[in-house]
Amino acid sequence: MTLIFQNIRKQYGSNVAIDDVSTEFVPGLIHGIIGPNGAGKSTLINMTAGSYAVSSGAIVLDGRQMQSLKKYEIANSGIARTYQNIRLFDQMTALENLEVCYYPTEVGATWREVLWPPFGRSQRERRREACMEILRFFNLQGYASAEAGSLPYGRQRMLEIARALVMNPRVLLLDEPAAGLNHHETAELTAKLAELRSPDRIMIIVEHDMDLVMTLCDRIVVMHHGKLLFQGTPAEVQANPDVQLAYLGTANDIDEIRAAAQDRRAKLGIRARQRS
Ligand SMILES: Nc1ncnc2c1ncn2[C@@H]1O[C@H](COP(=O)(O)OP(=O)(O)OP(=O)(O)O)[C@@H](O)[C@H]1O
Ligand SMILES: [Mg+2]
Structure with missing residues (x-):
């Protein structure tokens, strides 16, 4: 690669x-x-991230031209970024900031999650655990239920990197x-x-x-x-x-x-x- x-x-x-x-x-x-x-x-970062x-x-x-892809296609191909000026979802908790970026890569998983409650529950648990693990890596577990906007500035910077890592880019x-x-x-x-x-x-x-x-x-x-x-x-x-x-x-x-x-x-x- x-x-x-x-x-x-x-x-x-x-x-x-x-x-x-x-x-x-x-x-x-x-x-x-x-x-x-x-x-x-x-500008280089912004172009690379689409x-x-x-x-x-x-x-x-990896041999694939990225510059004409849509931003979400670039994200799906495994490129993640943080911003010079922090851009968190301020009103969401630290954990939710990560969870919204975590999505199943399996085809049809989203539908199964909606239509089959036990599958949905296990998916949510798996997502939560994966996101908590990333928070723990950054020593942010104590802030899991705190609103992102209320975190000290330095913790917000860490949280943004944590969020970029959710899909293992x-x-x-x-x-x-x-x-x-x-x-x-x-x-x-x-x-x-x-x-x-x-x-x-x-x-x-x-x-x-x-x-x-x-x-x-x-x-x-x-x-x-x-x-x-x-x-x-x-x-x-x-x-x-x-x-x-x-x-x-x-x-x-x-x-x-x-x-x-x-x-x-x-x-x-x-x-x-x-x-x-
Ligand atoms: N959205 C934009 N619209 C117009 N010009 C822009 C835009 N973004 C950057 N520029 C211009 O492009 C040039 C490069 O800016 P860029 O933000 O990439 O620099 P930088 O190296 O990241 O600087 P810094 O260290 O201050 O963050 C500058 O002349 C800047 O004014
Ligand atoms: Mg810059």
């Missing part, structure tokens, strides 16, 4: 947000996408999962994401937090003004002068990079608190 971007391009009116990007993502590895604000990172149409080029998963796309998290929460998130690395799953993480990216990612794509500027291992990215110049301005050592990332995280924390 591979996920391939073939010369993809995205235009919003006359603004070229993604310009001829080609790259490849493989299972078992955690891929990072980094780059300054407006570089096109979320939220935005691709202007030209192809997104190919082959491709997991995370758009700034650490945005607004404090140090402790970011460390917890980093550990959880490392556990999600699997030979059957392609993971792509868009993130500004350089500690998280450099610790977690095996391969990194660097975007700049809609173009793919560089790709390589964390060490190669850190050593590349183009990346240092384009992404980090004048910063040329990792301590400065980290300081810049922490500064940004602090600002995001303030934004997040204002939102909640």
Whole structure:
């Protein structure tokens, strides 16, 4: 299984947000996408998940062209995502947020569930247990019956990732999962994401937090003004002068990079608190 971007391009009116990007993502590895604000990172996620149409080029998963599929077909083919700005069902409980995303993949199961009460009950129990297990993985079991909108901000971020995992996706796309998290929460998130690395799953993480990216990612794509500027291992990215110049301005050592990332995280924390 591979996920391939073939010369993809995205235009919003006359603004070229993604310009001829080609790259490849493989299972078992955690891929990072980094780059300054407006570089096109979320646009790549949005196109892969089918939220935005691709202007030209192809997104190919396991030999299948995805860019012309409907959003639900893309979800059914095993691509799940989280959003840069959390989008939970605020009025539903944490458990319900997961349950609504869990559906039987067996043909006819939905009808059997409606028409045959014992089958329906066992399906509901199975669904509930599967969702509780995911909540437990994220230490969210204590919030199962709490309204999602009432959860602390950091728990909401975790819950969104939990929800993306309900259907055991082959491709997991995370758009700034650490945005607004404090140090402790970011460390917890980093550990959880490392556990999600699997030979059957392609993971792509868009993130500004350089500690998280450099610790977690095996391969990194660097975007700049809609173009793919560089790709390589964390060490190669850190050593590349183009990346240092384009992404980090004048910063040329990792301590400065980290300081810049922490500064940004602090600002995001303030934004997040204002939102909640
Ligand atoms: N829905 C949209 N309509 C019009 N222009 C958009 C839209 N979404 C993004 N853009 C533009 O596309 C470019 C890339 O934006 P994108 O959100 O992908 O950047 P990003 O790398 O995710 O930035 P950030 O780090 O701030 O999240 C920007 O110029 C942005 O203004
Ligand atoms: Mg973005």
